[in-house]
Amino acid sequence: MTVKHIDHPLLRHKVGLLRAKGTSSKDFRELASEVGNLLTYEATRDLQTEKVSIEGWTGEPIKIDKIKGKKITVVPILRAGLGMLDGVLQLIPNAKISVVGLYRNEQTLQPVAYFDKVVKDVDQRTALIVDPMLATGGTLIATIDLLKQKGCKRIMGLFLVAAPEGIAAVTEAHPDVDIYVAAIDERLNDKGYILPGLGDAGDKIFGTR
Numbered sequence: 001m002t003v004k005h006i007d008h009p010l011l012r013h014k015v016g017l018l019r020a021k022g023t024s025s026k027d028f029r030e031l032a033s034e035v036g037n038l039l040t041y042e043a044t045r046d047l048q049t050e051k052v053s054i055e056g057w058t059g060e061p062i063k064i065d066k067i068k069g070k071k072i073t074v075v076p077i078l079r080a081g082l083g084m085l086d087g088v089l090q091l092i093p094n095a096k097i098s099v100v101g102l103y104r105n106e107q108t109l110q111p112v113a114y115f116d117k118v119v120k121d122v123d124q125r126t127a128l129i130v131d132p133m134l135a136t137g138g139t140l141i142a143t144i145d146l147l148k149q150k151g152c153k154r155i156m157g158l159f160l161v162a163a164p165e166g167i168a169a170v171t172e173a174h175p176d177v178d179i180y181v182a183a184i185d186e187r188l189n190d191k192g193y194i195l196p197g198l199g200d201a202g203d204k205i206f207g208t209r
């Protein structure tokens with residue numbers, strides 16, 4: 001797996017605000033969405049374009065660039081991935097959405113899958129997974145397994161914060177996947193939470209703390 005740590009002042013500033021204990025759900029959601037937007041800008045840098053002819057403002061035909069092919073399906077991982085979805089879709093509004101639901105068992109830290117509705121032509125699309133946190137990596141590995149079983153060949157992921165332990169686990173399981181992260185933190189605590197981290201992103205986004 002290639003990890004692209006997008007080191008940008010806007011991202012550093014917004015991730016700093018996300019880390020604060022008192023950040024409200026409203027502010028957390030807005031910031032998660034904005035960081036999702038900025039990561040999408042980077043992750044779509046290599047999309048291919050093709051020249052097409054249109055009528056320009058003078059009435060003469062001109063050639064413009066258009067994104068080529070079947071493009072992208074965005075894959076938010078329930079619940080917390082929904083907090084980044086608006087920001088992602090602002091830049092790629094025509095993307096199809098493939099929702100997957102997984103939660104992490106708090107005792108075993110193993111992912112439990114409970115829902116998936118993946119687009120039928122996922123074999124012809126790039127999957128762009130969105131989830132705020134990459135901790136042990138179990139949830140991401142299970143999601144990539146699921147997408148590959150359904151025929152997906154090109155997979156990328158966007159994360160607000162990743163732990164070195166999770167990056168190592170996903171690199172070993174799925175070396176062909178590229179992820180874009182706004183921050184790489186120090187480590188996991190004994191409950192599998194990222195330090196310094198953001199806390200429980202799903203609870204913060206949905207106000208269920």
Ligand SMILES: O=P(O)(O)OC[C@H]1O[C@H](OP(=O)(O)OP(=O)(O)O)[C@H](O)[C@@H]1O
Pocket residue numbers: 077078079080081102103104105109111131132133134135136137138139140166192200201202203
């Ligand atoms: O890398 P891992 O150790 O698997 O942990 C990461 C997962 O944990 C969080 O979800 P959570 O299980 O809290 O579900 P939620 O989004 O419904 O709160 C997070 O949004 C990731 O999906």
Ligand SMILES: O=c1cc[nH]c(=O)[nH]1
Pocket residue numbers: 080133135192193194195197198199200201202
């Ligand atoms: O730090 C963490 C780890 C997993 N899930 C979260 O929401 N936060």
Ligand SMILES: [Mg+2]
Pocket residue numbers: 080200201202203
């Ligand atoms: Mg959670």
